[in-house]
Amino acid sequence: MNFTIFFILLSCVFPMISFGENAFDYALKGQDSIQQKNFNQAIIELEHALRLDNRNNWIFGLLGRAYYSSGNMEKALTAFRQAVNLDDSDTYSRMMIDIIRQKSLSRSIKKQSKEPTHLEKQAIHEQKLILEKLQASQELGYQIKRIVIDPGHGGFDSGAVGPSGIQEKNIVLELALLLKKILDQKKNYKTFLTRTSDYYVPLSERTTIANQYQADLFISLHINASPNNSTTGCSTFYCAEKASSESAQQVAESENAVIQFDSEKSQSLNNKIDIEEILFFFERKLYWKTSAHLAEKFQKQFQHPLKNLGVHSANFYVLKNAKMPAVLFETGFISNATEESLLKQTQFQLYIVTVICQGLFRL
Ligand SMILES: [Zn+2]
Numbered sequence: 001m002n003f004t005i006f007f008i009l010l011s012c013v014f015p016m017i018s019f020g021e022n023a024f025d026y027a028l029k030g031q032d033s034i035q036q037k038n039f040n041q042a043i044i045e046l047e048h049a050l051r052l053d054n055r056n057n058w059i060f061g062l063l064g065r066a067y068y069s070s071g072n073m074e075k076a077l078t079a080f081r082q083a084v085n086l087d088d089s090d091t092y093s094r095m096m097i098d099i100i101r102q103k104s105l106s107r108s109i110k111k112q113s114k115e116p117t118h119l120e121k122q123a124i125h126e127q128k129l130i131l132e133k134l135q136a137s138q139e140l141g142y143q144i145k146r147i148v149i150d151p152g153h154g155g156f157d158s159g160a161v162g163p164s165g166i167q168e169k170n171i172v173l174e175l176a177l178l179l180k181k182i183l184d185q186k187k188n189y190k191t192f193l194t195r196t197s198d199y200y201v202p203l204s205e206r207t208t209i210a211n212q213y214q215a216d217l218f219i220s221l222h223i224n225a226s227p228n229n230s231t232t233g234c235s236t237f238y239c240a241e242k243a244s245s246e247s248a249q250q251v252a253e254s255e256n257a258v259i260q261f262d263s264e265k266s267q268s269l270n271n272k273i274d275i276e277e278i279l280f281f282f283e284r285k286l287y288w289k290t291s292a293h294l295a296e297k298f299q300k301q302f303q304h305p306l307k308n309l310g311v312h313s314a315n316f317y318v319l320k321n322a323k324m325p326a327v328l329f330e331t332g333f334i335s336n337a338t339e340e341s342l343l344k345q346t347q348f349q350l351y352i353v354t355v356i357c358q359g360l361f362r363l
Helices: 003-013 023-035 039-052 057-070 073-086 091-106 118-137 168-185 203-212 246-261 275-299 337-343 346-361
Strands: 146-151 190-193 217-224 234-239 308-314 326-333
Touching (some): 023 039, 023 057, 039 057, 057 091, 146 168, 146 203, 168 190, 168 217, 168 346, 203 217, 203 246, 217 346, 234 246, 234 275, 246 308, 275 308, 275 326, 326 337, 326 346
Parallel strands (some): 146 190, 217 326, 234 308
Antiparallel strands (some): 234 326
16 A cells, blocks of 8 residues: 555544654553543554554553553453563563453452452562663653643632731742743743632642643642741752651641542542552652652752752652652742742742743753
8 A cells, every 4th residue: 555545544543643753652642541541542542653663562561551441351461462472571461461361260250359469569560660661761851841830729728828917829829820921931831720810729639630731740839837937948849658857747747738628539439450540659659750850950949049948758649649740849938027028029939930940941
């Protein structure tokens, strides 16, 4: 068949796919779709990637994963087998084959448990290693194009309040709008806000918004407060299971406090093992690693007039479920009268936003 006709036919079948990208790009898209739980879309993207490169066991593994999650065990099995045929050291696909076989045998004998089996845990671990190896080998420079900016608090949740009555929620909204304005002027970026005026958005919804926008970076803006009103400075946080220090733990506790007003996220009641959720548990550690790197990069820029309080990590609810690198800035102490008065000045807000742009985007 003539090549042009083939591509025209292909674009009729897959109108959502634009040409000019390689198999790896499509595979990454497929991986993103899997993370968004958009399995049918993932299957289309991955099968397209395989049409461009059918010797890549990683793509077959992803396709197997997409089929597995969409419930098509037969096709999942075929894809995992092809992955193993191409690379017999692909233990992830090997284990997934065993898992699928085991499931079909045990279905009639016992009810499936929610807990992953030993084999499933091992498969998840293997998959994580493959992903890490792949990311290192492709030397993926992290490209930030889509940014979700999260002005902390809002509505009934005022955040910290300064000695003159200035509320954190209002200052961080001004900072967020300013940051969006500056980034929007650069053609390379697309920005989104989690809130655009004074209303409350539950913590978990803020990252859901970022996940829906398929952002490359999530920035949560806050202002710190301390019972000691002489404390000043700026610090950057990223998410981790354990806090890096007692003071980081305190900051997370104060930012997490509002969670009590957020409604419980409905839990899946069916017995099907959500392998995507379990995989995300591992994948987010990769995001946290990139977040730490970005936080360091940013924090280095912070100089006079704000004291540099360094990079810290803690378990922030607002960052936890981001399927992308995510950082939280505590830009000054509202409890300190001098920083409070600086923070309400447009000129100073512009300074902070400029530092963010220089630190993260070299603008
Ligand atoms: Zn806050």
